[in-house]
Amino acid sequence: xxxxxxxxxxxxxxxxxxxxxxxxxxxxxxxxxxxxxxxxxxxxxxxxxxxxxxxxxxxxxxxxxxxxxxxxxxxxxxxxxxxxxxxxxxxxxxxxxxxxxxxxxxxxxxxxxxxxxxxxxxxxxxxxxxxxxxxxxxxxxxxxxxxxxxxxxxxxxxxxxxxxxxxxxxxxxxxxxxxxxxxxxxxxxxxxxxxxxxxxxxxxxxxxxxxxxxxxxxxxxxxxxxxxxxxxxxxxxxxxxxxxxxxxxxxxxxxxxxxxxxxxxxxxxxxxxxxxxxxxxxxxxxxxxxxxxxxxxxxxxxxxxxxxxxxxxxxxxxxxxxxxxxxxxxxxxxxxxxxxxxxxxxxxxxxxxxxxxxxxxxxxxxxxxxxxxxxxxxxxxxxxxxxxxxxxxxxxxxxxxxxxxxxxx
Numbered sequence: 244x245x246x247x248x249x250x251x252x253x254x255x256x257x258x259x260x261x262x263x264x265x266x267x268x269x270x271x272x273x274x275x276x277x278x279x280x281x282x283x284x285x286x287x288x289x290x291x292x293x294x295x296x297x298x299x300x301x302x303x304x305x306x307x308x309x310x311x312x313x314x315x316x317x318x319x320x321x322x323x324x325x326x327x328x329x330x331x332x333x334x335x336x337x338x339x340x341x342x343x344x345x346x347x348x349x350x351x352x353x354x355x356x357x358x359x360x361x362x363x364x365x366x367x368x369x370x371x372x373x374x375x376x377x378x379x380x381x382x383x384x385x386x387x388x389x390x391x392x393x394x395x396x397x398x399x400x401x402x403x404x405x406x407x408x409x410x411x412x413x414x415x416x417x418x419x420x421x422x423x424x425x426x427x428x429x430x431x432x433x434x435x436x437x438x439x440x441x442x443x444x445x446x447x448x449x450x451x452x453x454x455x456x457x458x459x460x461x462x463x464x465x466x467x468x469x470x471x472x473x474x475x476x477x478x479x480x481x482x483x484x485x486x487x488x489x490x491x492x493x494x495x496x497x498x499x500x501x502x503x504x505x506x507x508x509x510x511x512x513x514x515x516x517x518x519x520x521x522x523x524x525x526x527x528x529x530x531x532x533x534x535x536x537x538x539x540x541x542x543x544x545x546x547x548x549x550x551x552x553x554x555x556x557x558x559x560x561x562x563x564x565x566x567x568x569x570x571x572x573x574x575x576x577x578x579x580x581x582x583x584x585x586x587x588x589x590x591x592x593x594x595x596x597x598x599x600x601x602x603x604x605x606x607x608x609x610x611x612x613x614x615x616x617x618x619x620x621x622x623x624x625x626x627x628x629x630x631x632x633x634x635x636x637x638x639x640x641x642x643x644x645x646x647x648x649x650x651x652x
Contacts, residue, residue, distance in 0.1 A: 257312050264305040268379040271298050275378050302379060303388065307417055307607075310391075334413045336402075336598055341395040355393050356476030362387065362613050363625055365469050386612040393480075394609035394631075400484035401491070406551045406585035407594070408491040411601045411635075419455040419632055421604050424448045453604035455632030456508050458494075460486045462627045469625070483629055492587040495603070495635050496594070509635045512594065512601070517640035519543070524649045528559045530574050536595035536646035537576070543641035545597050550582045552593035556648070557584040593646045600642030606632035 274295055278287060287295055334340050357370035358377060367374040380387045389397070402409040414421065433442050462482055468475065491509075500510025512518060519539040523532040533550060540547040552560075563571040580595075588594065612628045637643070 257309065260305050260309050260312075264302060264309065267298055267302045267305065268375075271295065271302065271381075272375075272378050274298070275381070299380065311417070332414060333602070334415070336410050336412065339395075339399050340402075340413060340415070341392065341399050353390050353393060354476050355389075355480050356474075356478075358387075358389075358393075359464075359475065359479060359611070359613075359627065360469055362611070363464075363469050386610055389609045389611055389629075391607065394607070397480055397484050397487065397609065398605060400480060401488040403488075404485050405488035405492045406583045406587065407495045408488055408603065410549050410551075410581065410583070410598050411495070411603045412598060413603050413605055414453075415607050416453065416455065416604045416632075417607060419606055420634075421453045423451050423453070423602070423636070451602070451636040451638065453602070453634040453636050455604065455606045455634055457630055457632055458487065458490055459628065459630040460490075462486075462629070464625055464627055466625065479627065487631070489587065491603075491633065492585060495601075496587055497589075498635075509633065511635070512596075512637060512643055513645055515637055515640050515643075518637070519641060519644040520647070521644060522647045522649060524651055526651050527563075528556065528648050528650075529563060530560065530577065532646050532648050533593055533595065534574065534576060536593060536644040537580075539644040539646075540595060540597065540642055545600070545639065545642040547595050547597045547642065547644070548580060549598055550577070550580050550593060550595050551585055551588060552582075553588040553590045554584045554586050555590040556588075556593060591648045593648075595644040595646060597639070597642035600637065600639040602636040602638050604634045604636065608632075 274287075274291065278284070278291075286292075353372050353376065354370065357367075358373040361367045361370055361373055361377055376390055377387055388394075398413075402413075414423075431442075435441055460483060462479070464479075494509040494511055496511045497513050498509040498511035500508065500514055519536075521535045521539050523535055525531070533552075536550070537547060560573070561570075565571055609629065609631045613625055
């Protein structure tokens with residue numbers, strides 16, 4: 244009975260918040276409509292701007308609360324089919340972030356290109372859904388949170404265009420930071436005589452803090468393209484995804500973490516002194532480098548599942564020949580691993596790792612803004628600025644090996 248009452252209360256809360264969200268959006272639309280009708284001014288005054296920003300902030304909070312409630316309901320419905328995961332809600336490398344339904348009423352058919360054209364002042368013809376979202380979420384600075392369905396779609400495409408980012412589990416952060424407990428050591432069982440103390444083991448868990456660092460992209464777009472391109476949506480989505488994938492790959496590999504005394508970027512795995520680091524010296528590169536890297540992880544009782552190296556290294560390995568001039572095939576010991584290449588990896592390096600030893604936190608909100616700067620006005624261009632927040636957590640450094648090749652002098 245008590246469970247039933249709690250479920251009814253949750254439904255009532257959801258209904259109340261949904262009604263308040265609709266009411267708040269109507270107020271936002273009314274303010275925008277009144278401003279557009281006023282031919283004497285183009286901007287809100289200070290008092291109106293304060294009220295407008297307050298309404299937009301409330302709408303965002305309500306959408307997040309509704310999302311949480313519906314996510315909980317969905318989890319209960321799908322509980323019997325759910326697989327065990329060490330971290331709740333984590334999205335594994337072979338899964339899509341984009342969901343099948345969204346509690347913020349995002350329409351899966353919403354068009355990124357139409358939203359961008361409308362924001363750029365090209366009108367909202369045939370873009371009712373996009374216009375409604377823009378009016379509901381627009382800030383006074385003409386920036387808007389991308390609908391969750393589009394933001395997730397961009398991230399999904401970005402994951403397919405990267406080496407490390409695409410192979411790393413992702414967790415979406417409601418806020419700009421997240422703390423998780425991670426296991427750093429296997430538990431140890433001991434046989435003991437009755438009455439004896441059970442030996443005390445070392446600490447098994449530690450806290451890992453993910454604190455979002457801002458990743459920004461600026462894409463110039465010509466007025467001609469805005470006016471005529473029928474495939475603008477796909478072009479922008481793919482351009483944005485490519486830039487995000489490349490930037491996150493670089494940061495996850497070599498990000499310094501702290502720049503000029505401030506933690507302004509992701510700390511990459513190469514910057515962790517606690518990961519395994521091996522080297523191999525020879526007259527020419529060979530597969531021994533990778534096998535050494537595998538051995539280093541396995542010695543810590545961790546089975547790696549990914550190998551990534553530079554495109555140069557990949558080509559050098561592909562050109563290996565025996566004394567008869569026949570190409571050498573890779574050892575069978577490497578057959579069970581996902582091997583990928585990336586121009587972001589240093590030419591003489593390879594990374595061998597267990598994907599569960601890493602976790603990437605991504606803030607749910609992805610923001611887009613339009614503007615003109617520098618000589619863009621003369622070039623008849625506008626600029627699309629996209630930014631998101633992300634951070635990398637190294638869950639188990641012993642599940643990661645940096646293998647470096649040095650050519651013998």
